[in-house]
Amino acid sequence: xxxxxxxxxxxxxxxxxxxxxxxxxxxxxxxxxxxxxxxxxxxxxxxxxxxxxxxxxxxxxxxxxxxxxxxxxxxxxxxxxxxxxxxxxxxxxxxxxxxxxxxxxxxxxxxxxxxxxxxxxxxxxxxxxxxxxxxxxxxxxxxxxxxxxxxxxxxxxxxxxxxxxxxxxxxxxxxxxxxxxxxxxxxxxxxxxxxxxxxxxxxxxxxxxxxxxxxxxxxxxxxxxxxxxxxxxxxxxxxxxxxxxxxxxxxxxxxxxxxxxxxxxxxxxxxxxxxxxxxxxxxxxxxxxxxxxxxxxxxxxxxxxxxxxxxxxxxxxxxx
Amino acid sequence: xxxxxxxxxxxxxxxxxxxxxxxxxxxxxxxxxxxxxxxxxxxxxxxxxxxxxxxxxxxxxxxxxxxxxxxxxxxxxxxxxxxxxxxxxxxxxxxxxxxxxxxxxxxxxxxxxxxxxxxxxxxxxxxxxxxxxxxxxxxxxxxxxxxxxxxxxxxxxxxxxxxxxxxxxxxxxxxxxxxxxxxxxxxxxxxxxxxxxxxxxxxxxxxxxxxxxxxxxxxxxxxxxxxxxxxxxxxxxxxxxxxxxxxxxxxxxxxxxxxxxxxxxxxxxxxxxxxxxxxxxxxxxxxxxxxxxxxxxxxxxxxxxxxxxxxxxxxxxxxxxxxxxxxxxxxxxxxxxxxxx
Amino acid sequence: xxxxxxxxxxxxxxxxxxxxxxxxxxxxxxxxxxxxxxxxxxxxxxxxxxxxxxxxxxxxxxxxxxxxxxxxxxxxxxxxxxxxxxxxxxxxxxxxxxxxxxxxxxxxxxxxxxxxxxxxxxxxxxxxxxxxxxxxxxxxxxxxxxxxxxxxxxxxxxxxxxxxxxxxxxxxxxxxxxxxxxxxxxxxxxxxxxxxxxxxxxxxxxxxxxxxxxxxxxxxxxxxxxxxxxxxxxxxxxxxxxxxxxxxxxxxxxxxxxxxxxxxxxxxxxxxxxxxxxxxxxxxxxxxxxxxxxxxxxxxxxxxxxxxxxxxxxxxxxxxxxxx
Numbered sequence: 009x010x011x012x013x014x015x016x017x018x019x020x021x022x023x024x025x026x027x028x029x030x031x032x033x034x035x036x037x038x039x040x041x042x043x044x045x046x047x048x049x050x051x052x053x054x055x056x057x058x059x060x061x062x063x064x065x066x067x068x069x070x071x072x073x074x075x076x077x078x079x080x081x082x083x084x085x086x087x088x089x090x091x092x093x094x095x096x097x098x099x100x101x102x103x104x105x106x107x108x109x110x111x112x113x114x115x116x117x118x119x120x121x122x123x124x125x126x127x128x129x130x131x132x133x134x135x136x137x138x139x140x141x142x143x144x145x146x147x148x149x150x151x152x153x154x155x156x157x158x159x160x161x162x163x164x165x166x167x168x169x170x171x172x173x174x175x176x177x178x179x180x181x182x183x184x185x186x187x188x189x190x191x192x193x194x195x196x197x198x199x200x201x202x203x204x205x206x207x208x209x210x211x212x213x214x215x216x217x218x219x220x221x222x223x224x225x226x227x228x229x230x231x232x233x234x235x236x237x238x239x240x241x242x243x244x245x246x247x248x249x250x251x252x253x254x255x256x257x258x259x260x261x262x263x264x265x266x267x268x269x270x271x272x273x274x275x276x277x278x279x280x281x282x283x284x285x286x287x288x289x290x291x292x293x294x295x296x297x298x299x300x301x302x303x304x305x306x307x308x309x310x311x312x313x314x315x316x317x318x319x320x321x322x323x324x325x326x327x328x
Numbered sequence: 329x330x331x332x333x334x335x336x337x338x339x340x341x342x343x344x345x346x347x348x349x350x351x352x353x354x355x356x357x358x359x360x361x362x363x364x365x366x367x368x369x370x371x372x373x374x375x376x377x378x379x380x381x382x383x384x385x386x387x388x389x390x391x392x393x394x395x396x397x398x399x400x401x402x403x404x405x406x407x408x409x410x411x412x413x414x415x416x417x418x419x420x421x422x423x424x425x426x427x428x429x430x431x432x433x434x435x436x437x438x439x440x441x442x443x444x445x446x447x448x449x450x451x452x453x454x455x456x457x458x459x460x461x462x463x464x465x466x467x468x469x470x471x472x473x474x475x476x477x478x479x480x481x482x483x484x485x486x487x488x489x490x491x492x493x494x495x496x497x498x499x500x501x502x503x504x505x506x507x508x509x510x511x512x513x514x515x516x517x518x519x520x521x522x523x524x525x526x527x528x529x530x531x532x533x534x535x536x537x538x539x540x541x542x543x544x545x546x547x548x549x550x551x552x553x554x555x556x557x558x559x560x561x562x563x564x565x566x567x568x569x570x571x572x573x574x575x576x577x578x579x580x581x582x583x584x585x586x587x588x589x590x591x592x593x594x595x596x597x598x599x600x601x602x603x604x605x606x607x608x609x610x611x612x613x614x615x616x617x618x619x620x621x622x623x624x625x626x627x628x629x630x631x632x633x634x635x636x637x638x639x640x641x642x643x644x645x646x647x648x649x650x651x652x653x654x655x656x657x658x659x660x661x662x663x664x665x666x667x668x669x
Numbered sequence: 670x671x672x673x674x675x676x677x678x679x680x681x682x683x684x685x686x687x688x689x690x691x692x693x694x695x696x697x698x699x700x701x702x703x704x705x706x707x708x709x710x711x712x713x714x715x716x717x718x719x720x721x722x723x724x725x726x727x728x729x730x731x732x733x734x735x736x737x738x739x740x741x742x743x744x745x746x747x748x749x750x751x752x753x754x755x756x757x758x759x760x761x762x763x764x765x766x767x768x769x770x771x772x773x774x775x776x777x778x779x780x781x782x783x784x785x786x787x788x789x790x791x792x793x794x795x796x797x798x799x800x801x802x803x804x805x806x807x808x809x810x811x812x813x814x815x816x817x818x819x820x821x822x823x824x825x826x827x828x829x830x831x832x833x834x835x836x837x838x839x840x841x842x843x844x845x846x847x848x849x850x851x852x853x854x855x856x857x858x859x860x861x862x863x864x865x866x867x868x869x870x871x872x873x874x875x876x877x878x879x880x881x882x883x884x885x886x887x888x889x890x891x892x893x894x895x896x897x898x899x900x901x902x903x904x905x906x907x908x909x910x911x912x913x914x915x916x917x918x919x920x921x922x923x924x925x926x927x928x929x930x931x932x933x934x935x936x937x938x939x940x941x942x943x944x945x946x947x948x949x950x951x952x953x954x955x956x957x958x959x960x961x962x963x964x965x966x967x968x969x970x971x972x973x974x975x976x977x978x979x980x981x982x983x984x985x986x987x988x989x990x991x992x993x
Binding site: 026170296308 | 507522601602647
Binding site: 142224225226228229230231232233234235236243244247248251321322323324 | 724726729751754755756757758759762763765767770771772773774775776784785788789820822833836
């Protein structure tokens with residue numbers, strides 16, 4: 009088991025290094041430092057101004073090690089990213105790390121409840137639908153799921169804001185106040201909308217897993233022993249079905265930190281997602297680079313955690 | 329370089345030719361004929377809906393220069409206009425108007441063409457129905473062009489990895505893991521920002537983010553196919569490897585490719601909508617219309633027909649495609665393609 | 670003493686293109702306590718469905734249309750669902766063909782056996798576990814105490830099947846249905862499992878309904894045999910009656926096609942043709958199209974039972990004529 013974990017960690021490290029290389033190629037070669045400078049300063053900027061800007065932002069060194077082994081951007085890039093020294097924003101020179109620190113709280117405040125509620129509702133609904141598989145309840149459920157999945161989340165957001173925020177006036181349509189007494193009111197609407205838009209895909213996935221497990225032979229054995237449908241579902245099917253479900257769930261945990269780009273921008277929540285959107289709008293490449301790197305890092309962590317939890321939960325993997 | 333509209337016309341011709349070719353092939357090949365017959369039996373409505381969208385896209389893809397100018401816009405006689413453009417020639421207003429209205433929305437000034445706008449007009453006075461119909465082409469372009477990039481890439485890498493194994497497999501696997509480790513939306517954003525905002529870069533970005541799934545599946549299938557007896561027999565007989573790949577392995581991957589393409593389609597279009605919202609999408613897409621509608625909804629009285637039209641068109645296409653994709657998956661690969669986490 | 674299992678005029682049908690298809694058609698059988706009845710036939714003849722009907726586990730969309738089934742004297746078709754559940758696993762148990770997939774992979778096997786106990790009796794966890802341990806010993810599982818906490822994938826096929834048998838016997842049922850219990854196992858293990866079933870029959874006095882297509886298995890274990898074809902029973906009798914002196918053309922065809930039952934050097938027979946689909950079933954005898962002794966009246970008139978001995982009966986016009 010330990011050997012397995014170490015191997016996974018090792019591979020994860022290699023992947024992270026690969027991601028950094030990819031980011032470097034993307035942000036320094038595909039979009040060269042000259043491009044970045046021009047976007048920040050405007051197309052008509054004079055060459056001297058561009059050079060100065062590049063020097064200020066540390067873009068003035070040669071890119072690759074073979075151009076200058078001791079002083080090049082590739083090594084800089086690796087060194088700084090891996091030590092979490094993210095530098096300053098290309099747009100407004102603010103310290104990126106500081107901004108990240110401020111953004112984590114609001115992001116988590118939204119995504120953690122979203123995660124918990126989304127999964128609970130999703131599993132309960134799909135258990136219900138799977139219990140009634142092949143009946144009209146099931147068919148209706150699947151229809152609703154496919155329909156729900158075909159609606160863009162943008163429409164859910166706008167529709168939700170319109171319906172709940174403006175016409176019904178249940179919750180404010182945007183804004184954020186970290187005061188624990190009122191934070192719930194601001195998060196209620198994005199939470200509701202996010203759960204509604206994600207439920208279609210989730211229930212469809214879980215339902216498939218449950219229905220597949222329910223048609224397995226060991227379920228027939230359990231019934232032959234005299235177990236009732238409910239016990240079959242909860243004691244037998246759920247335990248097996250949770251394994252693929254767990255994969256999907258654990259994988260989502262790192263994203264709790266990243267926040268949702270769309271939800272945060274639409275609802276004015278100053279989290280990490282909002283920072284990313286600002287970076288897009290402001291052509292802020294250094295911040296963008298950082299956000300993508302962090303996202304990838306968290307994702308790799310999530311994948312490793314998933315593999316490990318899989319090994320913990322499934323006796324077939326555990327006793328290898 | 330070709331004029332864009334001539335290139336577009338040529339592509340339509342090629343598509344027609346390809347369509348006829350596929351049609352002949354399906355008629356001759358019993359397995360495929362039965363599969364599509366079954367598909368038609370199960371989801372006739374969804375298929376018709378998709379075909380309607382395809383026809384609309386084609387109508388907007390065939391264009392030529394010339395003809396009568398549009399109203400006072402003399403230049404328009406020299407611009408390439410499509411069949412759709414010409415159908416909706418000369419219906420321009422000044423600004424917003426409600427569906428089938430006679431007067432402008434704000435101010436009440438009389439329209440130039442009262443009652444002609446089934447879905448109203450937008451901020452620039454353009455007919456919303458016209459814009460919505462044009463969006464069909466954009467949506468299909470996104471899905472089609474992206475797939476054209478992603479699928480061959482996935483097939484090439486997946487088959488090589490599965491068939492040759494060893495170092496090639498390791499390299500491909502590493503490439504997949506690296507790309508797959510960057511959350512999709514972030515990767516899309518990064519790619520588009522780096523390549524510059526254009527239709528092509530959006531399609532390339534979408535392609536780069538979608539090939540991994542298909543690649544994994546083709547790699548797995550190729551591994552299985554490689555061990556089959558008749559492939560081993562072909563190898564033993566000394567058949568050259570490229571020939572084995574083309575004649576034995578690829579045809580057996582086609583059903584997976586088709587299913588993946590159809591199921592990927594809705595994801596691609598939805599992603600583009602989000603990109604449009606972030607300001608880095610494709611011009612003229614429904615996503616862009618929805619994005620523009622954002623502040624229209626907060627006006628009082630609100631302007632709803634823009635977002636309604638684009639949203640419904642989007643929903644309609646995706647719902648139909650999803651239904652077809654589901655049925656296709658049940659018919660072609662009931663066991664192989666269970667949903668991956 | 671009433672029969673452990675009695676089945677009369679059983680009809681099980683599945684919906685089909687031209688109406689419901691009777692996959693089990695007017696089937697009757699009876700097993701006394703401590704007796705083994707083998708139900709033999711090709712795949713698809715309805716023998717598994719008969720077994721499932723006795724458990725009232727016929728999968729949807731099939732259903733039991735009519736007939737009577739009695740377990741230890743108690744009619745089960747009118748029972749409510751909770752009442753039937755109380756019976757299942759307690760009075761009548763079943764073991765299946767695929768031990769690999771018939772056990773829950775993420776629950777320890779000991780726990781699955783104690784579940785069988787807990788579902789029907791109020792005993793403490795310790796008592797149930799002790800019972801499971803005892804059963805494991807009786808079914809011949811080595812290191813039973815360790816094995817209780819093992820998972821299915823850690824056991825060989827033979828051991829898994831022994832666990833299944835232990836699970837089925839946990840509540841000392843009156844009837845044990847074994848659906849192709851050895852088909853998925855190695856030949857050497859097959860012999861062991863059959864031996865085990867023989868011991869079980871002796872020690873627990875349980876009636877066994879053995880479903881199989883393997884006449885070798887029938888020869889090892891069965892006291893009486895019933896031969897099924899296309900949903901109907903075509904011959905029944907003691908083992909000697911049927912295996913040694915089968916009179917129905919189908920039974921004879923089967924005997925001559927089994928390598929073990931044919932003398933070395935003789936040609937193996939094959940029954941020409943395939944089992945016809947329900948749409949092509951004639952009103953009369955369904956074996957007509959493949960029968961070497963078919964007569965003009967066979968496709969039109971269903972054959973009634975012809976008594977050949979005290980326990981031996983066959984449903985065949987040709988046989989009826991011989992006897993007359």
